[in-house]
Amino acid sequence: MDGKEFSPIREPEVSEWQDSADLVIVGFGIAGASTALGGCESGASVLVLEKGSGINGTTTIAAGHFYLGGGTRPQLANDIEDSIEDMFNYLMANTPDPDVEKIRLYCEQSVDHFTWLEKQGVPFNDGFYQQKHVEQPTDECLIWSGNEKAWPVSEKARPAPRGHKVAIEGSGGGNLAMKKLLETAEKSGVRFQYNAAVKQLVINLSGRVVGVHYSQFGQSYFVRANKAVILAAGGFTMSSEMLREHCPRLAEEGVMKQGNPNDDGTGIQLGVSVGGVTAHMDGALITSPFYPPESLIKGILVNKHGNRFINEDCYHSRTTDACLKQAEGKAWLICDNAIFGRPLFGMQELVDAWETVEEMEQDLKLPRGELQKTLTSYNDFAKQGEDPEFHKHSDWLQPIVEPPFAAIQCSFNQSIYVGFTLGGLKVSIDGQVLDENSQPVPGLYAAGACASNIAQDGAGYSSGTCLGEASFFGRRAGKHGAALSEKNKQEKHKKVAIKTAAEV
Numbered sequence: 054m055d056g057k058e059f060s061p062i063r064e065p066e067v068s069e070w071q072d073s074a075d076l077v078i079v080g081f082g083i084a085g086a087s088t089a090l091g092g093c094e095s096g097a098s099v100l101v102l103e104k105g106s107g108i109n110g111t112t113t114i115a116a117g118h119f120y121l122g123g124g125t126r127p128q129l130a131n132d133i134e135d136s137i138e139d140m141f142n143y144l145m146a147n148t149p150d151p152d153v154e155k156i157r158l159y160c161e162q163s164v165d166h167f168t169w170l171e172k173q174g175v176p177f178n179d180g181f182y183q184q185k186h187v188e189q190p191t192d193e194c195l196i197w198s199g200n201e202k203a204w205p206v207s208e209k210a211r212p213a214p215r216g217h218k219v220a221i222e223g224s225g226g227g228n229l230a231m232k233k234l235l236e237t238a239e240k241s242g243v244r245f246q247y248n249a250a251v252k253q254l255v256i257n258l259s260g261r262v263v264g265v266h267y268s269q270f271g272q273s274y275f276v277r278a279n280k281a282v283i284l285a286a287g288g289f290t291m292s293s294e295m296l297r298e299h300c301p302r303l304a305e306e307g308v309m310k311q312g313n314p315n316d317d318g319t320g321i322q323l324g325v326s327v328g329g330v331t332a333h334m335d336g337a338l339i340t341s342p343f344y345p346p347e348s349l350i351k352g353i354l355v356n357k358h359g360n361r362f363i364n365e366d367c368y369h370s371r372t373t374d375a376c377l378k379q380a381e382g383k384a385w386l387i388c389d390n391a392i393f394g395r396p397l398f399g400m401q402e403l404v405d406a407w408e409t410v411e412e413m414e415q416d417l418k419l420p421r422g423e424l425q426k427t428l429t430s431y432n433d434f435a436k437q438g439e440d441p442e443f444h445k446h447s448d449w450l451q452p453i454v455e456p457p458f459a460a461i462q463c464s465f466n467q468s469i470y471v472g473f474t475l476g477g478l479k480v481s482i483d484g485q486v487l488d489e490n491s492q493p494v495p496g497l498y499a500a501g502a503c504a505s506n507i508a509q510d511g512a513g514y515s516s517g518t519c520l521g522e523a524s525f526f527g528r529r530a531g532k533h534g535a536a537l538s539e540k541n542k543q544e545k546h547k548k549v550a551i552k553t554a555a556e557v
């Protein structure tokens with residue numbers, strides 16, 4: 054990541070500004086939308102430059118879960134007892150390198166944030182989908198979307214469902230949220246340029262970011278940011294070069310990359326080009342959910358030694374992370390006739406079914422007797438509703454005794470693993486891009502998948518954290534940027550294409 058092609062342009066090299074706004078926002082996904090709306094409500098003029106020909110960032114393919122709690126309306130409507138402290142303890146326990154201040158604020162203002170999202174037009178209802186699922190088929194809002202009820206986190210924070218799904222049946226929640234946010238942004242006076250790919254930042258002589266250079270249909274334009282530029286251009290899932298350098302696990306061929314083509318790391322590169330530093334770039338959500346059907350959670354995951362390695366009732370990216378850590382990435386889900394069902398998402402295949410565990414053990418080439426031993430011990434305890442080794446919740450404990458016995462292939466490279474990046478620019482609690490001394494790069498903010506805030510890895514991830522933090526910290530970035538004094542003199546502009554400094 055040397056980022057040479059992103060080298061900033063110095064202000065004196067800009068012969069003419071074609072446009073200006075208080076806040077210039079790069080990209081319009083959930084982060085761009087929230088920064089734009091945050092800026093508008095603080096009285097700033099906002100211009101969004103979006104590389105796509107419409108709104109089609111990764112948010113539009115998201116399930117539409119937002120991780121919020123501490124007593125939101127849907128939680129209260131369903132008599133769910135949750136508190137800021139429980140949510141805080143939960144997120145702290147699930148995050149490898151937690152930013153205490155950010156997590157605290159996110160939890161304290163979570164109820165307000167839910168209300169704000171609704172006010173911006175994102176629809177939520179008070180329904181509660183109680184089963185464990187990945188993309189809930191109904192439009193019910195409240196969902197279990199993390200490790201709340203799973204050990205060891207269940208001992209650190211009182212479990213509560215905190216996933217808030219946009220009111221839509223099945224998938225498409227992210228897309229619906231974006232449609233609504235676009236409508237609100239347009240009504241609020243946000244201006245848009247589509248097919249506008251931001252290529253470089255413009256800095257003044259003191260190093261402050263004062264604008265951007267973008268290209269549209271082969272022509273170059275310069276836009277002045279009177280107050281700030283906000284990077285909201287998504288992650289780097291689609292940059293094989295950046296993945297190889299920073300996130301090798303996700304770079305592997307065995308992981309299907311999820312995102313939009315513009316998740317090429319440009320936002321991060323732009324930030325780095327003016328002194329910003331990155332954080333948690335090796336973090337990725339890599340997953341391969343074996344449930345639904347949720348009956349499969351009553352199965353056991355075993356490795357090539359025939360041993361269990363995790364409580365199977367964890368959130369799917371946590372069990373996937375554990376599978377990846379096994380020798381040769383080998384793992385199978387073992388179940389019996391009573392709990393068997395084909396994994397709904399078709400990401401794992403049934404290896405086979407056998408009348409005895411001994412035959413299964415032989416065919417899977419597991420060490421003789423090991424799987425039988427594992428199952429005998431598991432079943433003995435399951436009968437008593439206990440799992441002393443991995444503490445799977447008693448709801449999911451049922452002896453695996455009814456033939457035929459089945460093995461579902463969960464190994465890396467033999468089942469479908471999907472993933473996207475979680476790391477990005479290091480930012481302050483107000484979204485300011487930080488340099489190597491943790492000082493703000495003047496005039497520059499970042500939010501969403503190109504920034505690093507709460508989500509850091511797949512083992513601790515809860516569905517809804519990305520949309521939650523992108524909208525929460527995005528809105529803060531917009532408001533903070535809008536509150537800056539006008540550093541850059543506004544100029545009259547006309548929209549004409551001119552040559553960039555590099556082209557002259």
Ligand SMILES: Cc1cc2nc3c(=O)[nH]c(=O)nc-3n(C[C@H](O)[C@H](O)[C@H](O)COP(=O)(O)OP(=O)(O)OC[C@H]3O[C@@H](n4cnc5c(N)ncnc54)[C@H](O)[C@@H]3O)c2cc1C
Binds near residue numbers: 517
């Ligand atoms: C299949 C899937 C499902 C998911 N479901 C959920 C979920 O339910 N809940 C959750 O919390 N997270 C979910 N995530 C993660 C979440 O969707 C992303 O983290 C989030 O949408 C990122 O938002 P963003 O605004 O940062 O990026 P995006 O939504 O990708 O928006 C960035 C925008 O920037 C534009 N852009 C890029 N480069 C430039 C440039 N140079 N100039 C101008 N514009 C540019 C892009 O075209 C894009 O429109 C999911 C991810 C995937 C892949």
